[in-house]
Amino acid sequence: MSLTFEGVLADRSTWRLDNCSIGKSMDVIGTRSSMLILREAFYGTTRFDDFARRTKMTDAIVAARLRELTGIGLFAKRAYQVPGRRSRYEYILTEKGRDLVPAVFALMQWGKKHLQGEDGGPLRLVERGTGEPVMIGPRTVSGRDLDLEDLAIVAHGDWAGPQSG
């Protein structure tokens, strides 16, 4: 019914997660506005006004989030200039930002299945070119899809005490 803890972790009463990666991630990007801005960035949006209009959020919060996410390193600012207009900045995803693709699309996959109507909403995520359906989930590097029961958590060899994970 759940995943497995191996080695020194097997007895869960002996350790505690003090600064787990999930909590840290949620502290950093755990807001609706951050997720929607990331969605837009994945969709190709780079400019302030487009973020605001497409997410239907106010200028204030878009500005605050872009500043925050840029500060964290999910976006890099890059100058651009439309001919006849003055120079502005656009927001380009860094690798750190792009690495959130699994998290954001996993949320989309879940919402599509469980929160939208019967058909899962009008949009589908597919492979470019082939149109093959795309799924997000855990798998081994050799390509096996895994369920929760197939997962295990192990400690690094030099683990010293209950800290993060």
Add this chain to the structure above:
Amino acid sequence: MSLTFEGVLADRSTWRLDNCSIGKSMDVIGTRSSMLILREAFYGTTRFDDFARRTKMTDAIVAARLRELTGIGLFAKRAYQVPGRRSRYEYILTEKGRDLVPAVFALMQWGKKHLQGEDGGPLRLVERGTGEPVMIGPRTVSGRDLDLEDLAIVAHGDWAGPQSG
């Protein structure tokens, strides 16, 4: 640099995401406390007191979240009784709850790479039995791993107007 929109979606200026699945998902489970409770449930926790102690959150918030998540249908309450104690309820993940495994572990994977120290923290997610490393990300049903550039969004055949996705 981003994903592709195909068919009627190709011109992004003609449509808008009004109730996208990502926003809906964040409305429902987009809190740190929800994610930590789900983490614990994936780790095998089922009882109120264990949720509270393991997540280090207060009783009040754990109770509020469990009630909320149960109401949404992520948990089902099941009576249990330790011999010599009175009957209580424990919180069992439903399929809807278990379907959040990709989202939660994707956050864990990201935090591990980008927010923890150099080694990514002391814990690793592996396949039970083999110990093979586990990754979370988008792939086709036939097993190809995909990058952001390989993804495309298409509309259902009977799509009528700009709504969700």
Add this chain to the structure above:
DNA sequence: CTCCTAGCTATAGGATTTGATAGCCAGAAC
């Protein structure tokens, strides 16, 4: 030199989230 606009900044207020602390309640132990 004045107007216009994209891209922000400032402020005020409400809703939500969280922590801290305290209290309740039903049954088992005695």
Add this chain to the structure above:
DNA sequence: GTTCTGGCTATCAAATCCTATAGCTAGGAG
């Protein structure tokens, strides 16, 4: 009975998130 305990509920205060509204500012257009 009375006490004890697991499993909650209630209340208060602080922080965060979001909306709404208004204003600023640097350059191009005229």
